[in-house]
Amino acid sequence: MFLSVVSFAALVCTVAARPSLNYLANLENPFTAENDSEEVRSAAIKRLLEVFGMEGPPAIYGHKQPPQYMLDLYNTVADVDGVTKDPYLLEGNTVRSFFDRMHSDQVEFRFDLSTVARTEKILTAELHLFKLRPHATQTFNRHHFSQVSVYQLLDTTKTNTTQEKKLLSSRLIPVHSTGWEVFTITQAVRSWMVDEDSNLGLQVVVRTLGGNQMDMRLIRFASGRNHHLSKQPMLVLFTDDGRRSTSLESTDPNHTTTTGSLLHAPLSGPPSRSARSLDSSEEERTSMSCQRLPLYVDFEEIGWSGWIVSPRGYNAYHCKGSCPFPLGQNMRPTNHATVQSIINALKLIKGIETPCCVPDKLFSINLLYFDDDENVVLKQYNDMVAGSCGCH
Structure with a gap:
């Protein structure tokens, strides 16, 4: 399962570097672009619902107060952003x-x-x-x-x-x-x-x-x-419900402090003006090495605030940056990434790219929400937050 996640991330890393055909076509026809934008949004929301195990958003007709027991349980298992404090606190998911x-x-x-x-x-x-x-x-x-x-x-x-x-x-x-x-x-x-x-x-x-x-x-x-x-x-x-993790998250029951330390680690800010004046290759080497950056998911902007009680949104984070040769230990490279980096640097085989910057640790989040019958549900979703990034 871990290999499939890394392979998918590598595919995204390669494809993202090329402009899509739809994007080029939309530049010529703005009306098509508007229609495509709605279709993309609809498809994206549908896919996000699938991630949360739902066919459609629950129909909530009135504002109800969640049971205090469920609010207390949520606060016990999740931090203020919904990230699981300890995966072993909750029986089941x-x-x-x-x-x-x-x-x-x-x-x-x-x-x-x-x-x-x-x-x-x-x-x-x-x-x-x-x-x-x-x-x-x-x-x-x-x-x-x-x-x-x-x-x-x-x-x-x-x-x-x-x-x-x-x-x-x-x-x-x-x-x-x-x-x-x-x-x-x-x-x-x-x-x-x-x-x-x-x-x-x-x-x-x-x-x-x-x-x-x-x-x-x-x-x-x-x-x-x-x-x-x-x-x-x-x-x-x-x-x-039978869902399984991709096993990037720690399975050590005594490992309770990693989540907090990683999720609140200082993040690199945007490149400075002086950095932008450098040529692209030097900028990659100085400020755009593989790192973890914010990626906030706002449920209100998506239109889900009516049925999600907590959290109002969460920071999923994302991994961005280059993995230039030589890969240092601060880039958390796998042995495979190190070998791939060497082959790329020596130009031994044509078409071999540098390793990709991808999540190497993922954490779960918890949602507290109303279902279609206005019952309150607490559900834990695996692999929703990038805890750290590495070159793979």
Whole structure:
């Protein structure tokens, strides 16, 4: 995979030096140039969507507030530019959040998982419930803890049994506590992905330590009907969509400082006026040796700011410059590039070009965005930022 990336970069390096036939034709016909420009933009946006694994931009009709959990998770795994802090912080490469679609006052919940691709591997599924303060306080002395159990509702016509529900998770919760409670329900979600018609929802049952039904004034969970969006029941899925990296990124789990040091390294500025007065060959030797330069991708300019929550854009960086003989270690050359540089310098074989300046380390970025159903998704995309450049 690494070889394919380098080969593609070398091809781009060679082709970019020649003006395209379309460009020359457009100089003669400005109307054709305008049409071609729109076609190129359309094709470019389509290709960019493919990079992000989408057929088209999500249709967002109103501005919704993302769940605080998803915002906190994004800030945990990504820096201010969306670049992954540590590739081992996130389980899989996709996290999806879903709000309850039943909006019931009862402790039953149902989530629409139609936006999850069948090819995605379900790693972990969590039910997030916000526990409210108890109404009744006079019974604290009798009940300090309650047994909270989450069941998967079953279709008895398909299971050939009379069992109407299946226990997924159960634990003790302090009666007087308040805040988020998380239950693992991976087993149920995996079965729903196999047969979506089996998704009848979940039921939460609260009992005393003696096994009796608990007074609902003591144990209350926020519902989708009567409570603020920030406290509504939520299903969170950690999945892996099967995409793989080109392995330029470090795979060392203890390698956590390289990203920061490289991404914030000083960048060479544009050539000075005195440098421009030099002949081209001398300019290449002095200021245009292989280096990493900024390449900011602005999602607002692309027209994606309506559905992408974070980041607003990111610095992809790009590699530019020559790889003249002799290649120093500061140019991070491969052995192959060194040999190619020598063959080019000695003119031993006709048509052998100098090595190309290409990324030799790539990092992933994270996007937090709304999908077509206005669910919030956190997805990690590999090989999106040039961490450093070298002669290959």
